[in-house]
Amino acid sequence: MKALRVVLAVVLFVPLALFSIDFLDWLPRSLSWLMRVQAVPALVAHSLFIILLLALLTLMFGRLYCSVLCPLGVFQDIINRLARRGRPNSGKKRRFRYVEPISWLRWTLLGVFLLSLIAHRQSNVAVTVLDPYSNFERMAVNLFRPIAVGINNFLELLFKMPFYHITLHTITIWSVIFAGVVFLGVGVTAALRGRLFCNTICPVGSLLGLLSRRALFRIAIDESKCTHCGRCTRRCKSECIDFKTAHIDASRCVVCFNCLDSCKESALGYRNTLLRRAAASAEEAATINAADGYVAATVLPARLSRRTFVAASIAATATLPAAGRILPAPAEPHSSKLTPITPPGSMALKHFTAHCTGCQLCVTHCPQQILKPAGLQFGVNYLFKPHLVFFETAFCNYECNKCSEICPNGAIEKISIEQKQTTQIGIARFERELCVVITEGTDCGACSEHCPTQAVRMETYKDTLRLPKVYAELCVGCGGCESICPVTPVKAINVVANSVHQPVQKPEEEETKEIEVNDFGF
Amino acid sequence: MERRDFIKKTVTAGAVSALSFEQLFAAAGGSKMVMGATPDMVAVMGGEPAQMLAKALEALGGVEAYVKKGQSVVIKPNIGWDKKPELAANTNPELVGALVEACYKAGASKVSVFDHTCDNWQKCYLSSGIEAAAKAVGAEVLPANDESYYTEVPLPNGIKLKTAKIHKAILDADVWFNVPILKNHGGAKMSIAMKNFMGIVWDRQFFHSNDLQQTIADICTWSKKPALNIVDAYRILRKNGPQGRSINDATVLKSLIVSRDIVAADTAAIKMFNQVEAMSIEQVGCIAHGEKLNLGTSQIDNLNIQRIKL
Known part of the structure; x- marks a missing residue:
């Protein structure tokens, strides 16, 4: 036995x-x-x-x-x-x-x-x-x-x-x-x-x-x-x-x-x-x-x-609490990060906070390592629960739904890739006066480059320079733009969480343009 | 037994590459004499990627002119995005596979492939088809997702970029090939051979915040030049670059542009691109900056270009 x-x-x-x-x-x-x-x-x-x-x-x-x-x-x-x-x-x-x-x-x-x-x-x-x-x-x-x-x-x-x-x-x-x-x-x-x-x-x-x-x-x-x-x-x-x-x-x-x-x-x-x-x-x-x-x-x-x-x-x-006093006080969060960004599939902050027990299985499995366990910055009810933190080229992958597939609690409900791509977990907020295109007068466009839905587009600003513009109705809040933005310490583009996740349309497909090229062009 | 062999091989490879670093420059310098007879640029149109590469290499004196027996080779395609080949966000996998094969045929001891990707690296390697294509013909596909893979090197000729952390694989290699895809690019206007250099460095954010066009030219002043710039224009991304939104953003041109001169290769590629979408050379500032830094010429009419139609 x-x-x-x-x-x-x-x-x-x-x-x-x-x-x-x-x-x-x-x-x-x-x-x-x-x-x-x-x-x-x-x-x-x-x-x-x-x-x-x-x-x-x-x-x-x-x-x-x-x-x-x-x-x-x-x-x-x-x-x-x-x-x-x-x-x-x-x-x-x-x-x-x-x-x-x-x-x-x-x-x-x-x-x-x-x-x-x-x-x-x-x-x-x-x-x-x-x-x-x-x-x-x-x-x-x-x-x-x-x-x-x-x-x-x-x-x-x-x-x-x-x-x-x-x-x-x-x-x-x-x-x-x-x-x-x-x-x-x-x-x-x-x-x-x-x-x-x-x-x-x-x-x-x-x-x-x-x-x-x-x-x-x-x-x-x-x-x-x-x-x-x-x-x-x-x-x-x-x-x-x-x-x-x-x-x-x-x-x-x-x-x-x-x-x-x-x-x-x-x-x-x-x-x-x-x-x-x-x-x-x-x-x-x-x-x-x-x-x-x-x-x-x-x-x-x-x-x-x-x-x-x-x-x-x-x-x-x-x-x-004593340990809390010894530890260095965390830096004051940026105004865009007062509400935690919860993973796609968690539907709403309330749903997530109520169902997540902070097992952090998703933290191990997030291939981008952007799911970070929270401390007390979002209150005691959010203790140990993961929230999205974007850093150096790490953002929520457009083609990934892993956390939703492994969450045992239903805190992150299982969603398909298709559903994930049409779920808005937050919206990018562009801070024009911080952008290098304005401050340095040079090309950048890193944010637009990383946007998987064309929600951040480069539009004519002056001369050959182009400035990012956010189309909120296309933004899924993946953080691609924020992660790569070169402006420090406060980024010029930041994802602000949706307390209740919203549906978004996938970008519309344009008509195919048939192009015949038979010459080198030089 | 296998593991021991593997360590031995790795150690020897490392030692050999360290020794032959000087030889590389000697070889590169020496081959210029031979290349007097070969064209400055070869452009091929109308074939499959592997077929066009074979034609181009043949016209340039064969891959043996660039890869000597026993040398280690790095191939640096653009694998930036988690996208399928049809979407033209990454270099054509067949082209990469064919180049790996050619290098091994010339007697390369080891051929490695990597890119510092933008999307999750494993997904990029997988979706682009490049990992599979390269591994199928015996190449080693290396990760480039962690700072520990990079070593800082000086760029004495750079204007704004004075040092950069470059991937060790390329530092250790005897020869490397720059294999970009021809793309429109939201930030840099165009992404071709010069822009492809950003995939060998770690800290790209510095580029974006310190005059992107200038820093792109600066990184290209690195003393270890690619043996060839092989611009994949089989499918090009005509708009919404560098990722593209849908298959409608890609256009099939079935072309290939190969040159040692990186500025010339990019200039030619932009001229080809202009047949599909308008893009003035002036907008792509890195071309002019590169010319100023003596990286090559944009006056491609003065060059000996061999055009091959299949």
């Missing part, structure tokens, strides 16, 4: 993790289904089918989701495995013990999460911060991806093709700090206390826990065989087996099956509980009472570490 769980986890985790850092675009886009079956993306995107499937899975087999599908869960198992916590022969200090759940925190966070999920149009910040999938992705995008890019650049030095040098433009400080705090917090907790995060902080864990305590198949202890030796408890990374009372807290069990082969008496089994429901409920009532007694005896050390954990979390959170 355990082998099957491990195989499933590896088979699902490895491609997901690789796809999260696949900046070279080597993997097929279809792998994004691994993200789509994650619980929070499914909830946010209202994917009823996936939600039902996950609920059914949990009602059948318990929190298998947490053990094989959730990347943050598997990440913790990897850390835990490396720390050898709870392994046989790993010394007394490295063993798990039974502890009571920190219920008040667990249910409070679940409540906050659900509130945020329901009121996502007001603020989904709690969903953004608590979603285990998004947290894993942010670690992958902001911590693991730069390492992978470093390795890539090293390989490029050695072998040249097929590697090519990459300069990362999409690392922003807030996301890195938060991902780092999560990495350390979850990493250390996982190394010391197994799945404590999943059973205390994670709202998906708590939600599935409500179902898993009624799961059809559950790990159960056959009391007639149990010798109360405690081996199972020492191996249980959910810290949910109380060997003294032979009780297992099914709401916290992530069905990792580690306990099964730890039992020398084969007293533990993964059993169909349907037949014994009546008996089981009576049993449960009894064990709860017994557990209370047990807790009273052991509560002191457990509380202590729990207290440290809570204190550590609060301290970590408290450092965030």
Whole structure:
């Protein structure tokens, strides 16, 4: 059983993790289904089918989701495995013990999460911060991806093709700090206390826990065989087996099956509980009472570490604003960038802000690296969410719809290339008095050159000089003009976001002109 | 084993190119004597790209006159845009493929192709058909999308542009060919051989903010001149350049203009262009600037031009 769980986890985790850092675009886009079956993306995107499937899975087999599908869960198992916590022969200090759940925190966070999920149009910040999938992705995008890019650049030095040098433009400080705090917090907790995060902080864990305590198949202890030796408890990374009372807290069990082969008496089994429901409920009532007694005896050390954990979390959170003060204040944004430019397919700023949980998968996959995670410049509700930032020849490619194809949340709805080319995400605003044609009296036209829709045209100004003119009805807001404009620090042409994306017509085709040329002309 | 071989080859190639840098100039200088008999410019009309290239090269003394055995070659087409060949925004892929083949036939050790694109480079390489055409005949298609590929070189003769970051592949190569497509251009008026130089440099924004026409001429003063300027006029972009809006902006001329003289090649190309759309030479300021910088002549009537109709 355990082998099957491990195989499933590896088979699902490895491609997901690789796809999260696949900046070279080597993997097929279809792998994004691994993200789509994650619980929070499914909830946010209202994917009823996936939600039902996950609920059914949990009602059948318990929190298998947490053990094989959730990347943050598997990440913790990897850390835990490396720390050898709870392994046989790993010394007394490295063993798990039974502890009571920190219920008040667990249910409070679940409540906050659900509130945020329901009121996502007001603020989904709690969903953004608590979603285990998004947290894993942010670690992958902001911590693991730069390492992978470093390795890539090293390989490029050695072998040249097929590697090519990459300069990362999409690392922003807030996301890195938060991902780092999560990495350390979850990493250390996982190394010391197994799945404590999943059973205390994670709202998906708590939600599935409500179902898993009624799961059809559950790990159960056959009391007639149990010798109360405690081996199972020492191996249980959910810290949910109380060997003294032979009780297992099914709401916290992530069905990792580690306990099964730890039992020398084969007293533990993964059993169909349907037949014994009546008996089981009576049993449960009894064990709860017994557990209370047990807790009273052991509560002191457990509380202590729990207290440290809570204190550590609060301290970590408290450092965030402090870090903000240490960091250099960001430059005052240009008047054209007060509203974030959201990717084509996101339809409107409101829709995007309500549905994006800042997983930043699109940040990794944008071939132009123009999707940048925001800090607090657009308010707390836009924290970690990507917005378009144009720079040196990097703008939204006219022939690309990749972000819309991989977004698991429906924050960027899937759109075709054709739809993308007729969606106006913003409008270029030309600042005549800054343009080099005016200030220097020389040819330029870089903006017009880069415009894929002829929305920026060069029109006669004086002598042979021509000046850009914006035809807003053709502009899609791709930023080609802004990216290449040579005027610094403030560009002479800037895209101003559309809070609600607008449809535009494709430029009309002109009539073909038949031209016969039979001479060289010189 | 393969990887080891590859490293060895790369290292040797690098060493060889470093050694033969001086020889290149000696060879280029020496060949001028031979070229007295060859025309200053060859213009071909009425054939397919590969066929016209073969005719032009033959008239210019064969590609062997420019590529010696064992030399490394860079071909610099215009691959600026994520557009299909029919839209005439990029150099004709068949022409690039044929030139790669010709270089290998002459004994080139390695032929590389790159451009500093405007759209996403992978998409440009793919859509233009140039990556496929070049790779099919054994060329190496190099990325040029990152500053780390570029090295700063001095341009002592430049007026406004005194230094530029140029792609290392072209710095390291023994020979390079400038292979633009003939296009109308919103900013520079025309994009031909001189404008194509902007694709070998990193910081193009400097050009735009410091007198585009002058800086285009300035970059062409770089001491390492292309062996030939091969202007693709199989399809030309007559308007809405440099990207073009639709296939209606492209016109099929089935022509090719080849010359060592970059100013002459561009002048001839503009004259050809004028049969389709009006464009005065004066408007394309880089021509006059180039002439002033002794890059070549716009008085092409005085040149020995061989015109070939197929």
